[in-house]
Amino acid sequence: CSIVKAILRIPNITHATHLDQTPIHLACLMAATVDIVQILIEADPASLLYRDAHGNTPLLCAISSSLRTQRQTPTCDMLKLLLQTCPETARKCDSRGVSLLELLFTTCLPPNISMSMEDSSIRSSLQLPEFQLFWNKVRLLLCALHRGNIADLDTPNFKCLHAVVAANPNHAPMELIHFASILHADEAMQRDEHGHVPLAIAAASPFLTGGVHRRHVLECLLRANAKAASVADPNGRLPFLLAITNTNPTTWESGIQCLLDAAPHAISIRDRSTRMYPFMIAALQNQDELVGLSNTFRLLREAPHLICM
Secondary structure (H helix, E strand, O other): OHHHHHHHOOOOOOOOOOOOOOHHHHHHHOOOOHHHHHHHHHHOHHHHHOOOOOOOOHHHHHHHHHHHHOOOOOOHHHHHHHHHHOHHHHHOOOOOOOOHHHHHHHHHOOOOOOOOOOHHHHHHHOOOHHHHHHHHHHHHHHHHHHHOOOOOOOOOOOOHHHHHHHOOOOOOOHHHHHHHHHHOHHHOOOOOOOOOOHHHHHHHOOOOOOHHHHHHHHHHHHHHOHHHHHOOOOOOOOHHHHHHOOOOOOOHHHHHHHHHHHOHHHHHOOOOOOOOOHHHHHHHOOOOHHHHHHHHHHHHHHOHHHHHO
């Protein structure tokens, strides 16, 4: 540290290299100690937002350094320091559009862990020190993404499963919801401060695009606890109805059917505010007329008696 302090006394020490890398970029790439990075941050706090020629912030450099060092860097203490000082960097992707969470899964996920494992094996993996270390890093990034800070990490305000579901899919790889729904299945029936369970958040999310991704998220949450399909939001809407009214249309195959299978009674519940049945609301959806028409037809085929009520 004394050497670093001496270097920092040199004029213009915060200038970047030909690759636009500041000293803190280089320190993170070379897996420097937390003390060294702390000194560099104090010298130039704004450098945490700087991007190098590859579009990497220091935080991205810290995570990608695992590829160079072949070990699980950065440490949790390093991530805490970088995220505590500048939590907004958790939302930054590199020049290829790769997010921090995707990069973390690529570089730090223990090689013996995969989505193809049985759920019980994934639960057992949580007892492994290397997986605990990896998952602690995931939780840090998720807290910064979802809460805008890491101070809430160990408080009731932060729920891992809710944070995963609320995250933009551009930031969260598909493996993440799979692991989170198994490791934090106990949160599937818990409400956040807005009164929503994770399934309701997913059903209403405008970020879930593409039928395969949307269905994968919903099915993971239903496997965690199918009873969540019968939990209404503060406006009295079940996840089934939230999916129908989603501004990003949900098709029968991408989510409507699995939500209805989990809560069959939802098809005959009138919306509290409009007093309309789900098939009526589906018919009024104008974001995609074909999706609305298809959903209306299938809903009426499931419960034709509702048209006479």
